[in-house]
Amino acid sequence: MADITITEKEQLVHGEDHGHDHGHGHDEHHGDKYQSSFIDRYLFSLDHKTISKQFLITGMFWAIIGAGMSVIFRLQLGFPDADISWLQPLLGGWIDIDPSTGAGKLSPDFYYALVTMHGTIIVFFVLTAGLSGTFSNLLIPLQIGARDMASPLLNMLSYWFFFLSGAILLFSLFLNTGPFSGGWTGYPPLSALPQASDGSKGGMTLWLISLVFFVVSVLLGGINYITTVLNMRTKGMTMFRMPLTIWAFLVTAILGLLSFPVIASGFFMVLFDRALGTSFFLDEIYIAGEALTERVGGNAILFQHLFWFLGHPEVYIIILPAMGIVSEVLAVHARKPIFGYKAMVFSILAIGVLSFLVWAHHMYMTGLNPFISNIFVLFTLIIAVPSAVKVFNWIATIWGGNFRYNSASLFSIGFVSLFISGGLTGLFLGNSIIDIQQHDTYFVVAHFHVVMGVSAMFGMFAGIYHWFPRMFGRFMNETLGQIHFWGTMIGAYAIFGPMHYQGMAGVPRRYYSFDTFQAFDQFDAMNQFITVAAIIVFFLQLLFVINFFYSIYRGKVQTEMNPWGATTLEWTAPIKAGHGNWEGDIPHVHRWPYDLNRYPDREFILQTEPLAEGEVDGGSSH
Amino acid sequence: MSTLTDVKLKRIHPKKFALWMAIVSMIMFFSAFTSAYIVRKSAGNWLSFPLPVEFYISTITILLSSLCFYISKKAYLEANIKLFKILFYSGFGLGLLFVLLQYLGWQSLHRIDISISTNQSSSFFYLITYAHILHVIGGIAALLVTLIGIIRKRFDYPSDKRTLKLELTYTYWHFVDLLWVYLLVFLIIQQ
Ligand code: HEM
């Protein structure tokens, strides 16, 4: 231990040296022959650590936009009669002004556009690129002991394709006819026929182009992550000595590699239908009472198959990184090895395989053959088994541990709670008979927000609070972090809990207004409550954003190389590591990543510490 | 492109491995088209039309181009640079010929009034052949880079770095070649 402390100090001094005078061509980090100018270092950086920050900050930008949109459409749902003409400076023509009273109302077209953009942005930009882009980039090289990704260039391109994809979608918000408004799933005919609605015009074209670029970004990133994990691990880092984060990122990348090309095919076909006159997804269409006799012979359900063949793996692409992060954070802060390491690995793999066999559970109501439905019910319910194994193992990890309550570990516990709640409602939906009642209601909205939306955000928050020192050499403010946690935790249940009731009562999702349904008048107060909760939670997230940026510059400075007493390699690199991560040789690995409190006198043992005479690797017995 | 590593490389070069991953994703891309094709065809109202002869000739050209590249790599490794260059140029020419023949094939189809919106069968036919040609053009771009390298005399003696570049480019080309053969057989069987 003693010699490690010395190098720590040395490297700290080193790190500080470089911290202050960046931007000059001559002070290059060791092992870094690329980053000489500001542009190379911060914009077109090839360093995985910088690219990770780019993904994170772009993801946060989109999270604020996406969440802000939900606040606006929640205003319509909670207070449909309120005058929102004060939003006109922001939304312009999207507010319909009643000429007689001067009162403003959200236009229905824009309501649909907002819901669509909210879904697209959060699912793809925030929870796919923002989550897996950030943490795969940050942790894969650092935790497996590599100087960078297999191809730093492709890695950089992956970010810039993501950026481009976002820029295109952002641009579509400013079109005269508005952005796409047919739902984040982009079902035809709304997506395939420009004349179907305003949002189906230029907005949809840009949506498709944006998402095709997004697919390219995911593929470039994923190819790199898989290649790096499988080929560039340091000496001694066997597969079963990899932290669970790495297992999760690996399987996530494999899922992306296999599923995103399929939706790209679907997008191509939609583009053909829009531009080249094919009718892959069109048949018997009437618009304003007129039949489109030229456009026949296609099948809109075919698109749903292509979409959900990506769509379901996609939800696991979102949740697996969060699961990996939570496993790691819980173990470190419970000061205990993760319970059932190998069971965790195998359940990640099982979830990965099964996630390709359940897509039609989103399509029980499309007239699917009931026999086929039954098969999908079976596989869908089987997924609950590996999921339950993971939940059990997390709880067992926390149980009886010397638990350190801080923002990172609280968000991890919150994740487990939300994942259980949302998983339970999944079991209802997974049953094709019960789904007849629940499909396309707020029950589904509640289900996927709890199990995926909020859970994955919690995993992301846990990761940010935990690895913030690794990224910026400082800590985030703990008090603000805990306020953020408790407010968001209570707020999330306040928002999505009531939606389960609404859904069971049959309130359909994606409706602009329920004025004509007297049965739903009973939910007026509930809708107001949800909206108020959503507004409060939204502002709480701004608190997080403030904490984040404030802490980058003013947060408590990290003085120890391994502040959490963790065992993994990312904490053996200097605090301000340059491109290439380690100054000397890459560390070698001698043991599994969870030797926490293994011996009474050793609270943690770094993976780099050789096994003592006769000592068995802790991983071999788990 | 740089590979920042001082770990001893394992069996397969990371870049080659990455290329294989990319190929897996392209296989998924095309299997989505062909499965959609099968699903749609089983629903009936499916017009059969003969494939124009150009597509058969183009198949032969692309197979020949692959063969040229295959032998050219061997020549390169044996430092037979002259043979390497001749074969590379021939392979490249045959590749361009393939694109031309595909284009002529579409023209012949148009002459017998089979356009992209005639029937679902022709829509799928154009969809698949267009998507394939895009991948071929990607391969031609990679070959162009090699061509420029050859003109600049970068390939005048065998080196590990150049061998890797050749292998990456050729592997991709062989893939789009085999992919075409698969698609052609598929289109014939599933007429
Ligand atoms: C026990 C596990 C789960 C089961 C049985 C399950 C089942 C289902 C079913 C049957 C639906 C379709 C409901 C409908 O549209 O009528 C659904 C929707 C959804 N689920 Fe799950 N689910 C589970 C876990 C998850 C997880 C872990 C995630 C994400 C991480 C997730 C994300 C989603 C999303 C995003 C939707 C809705 C998409 C949409 O229509 O916009 N689910 N779930």
Ligand SMILES: [Cu+2]
């Ligand atoms: Cu699903």
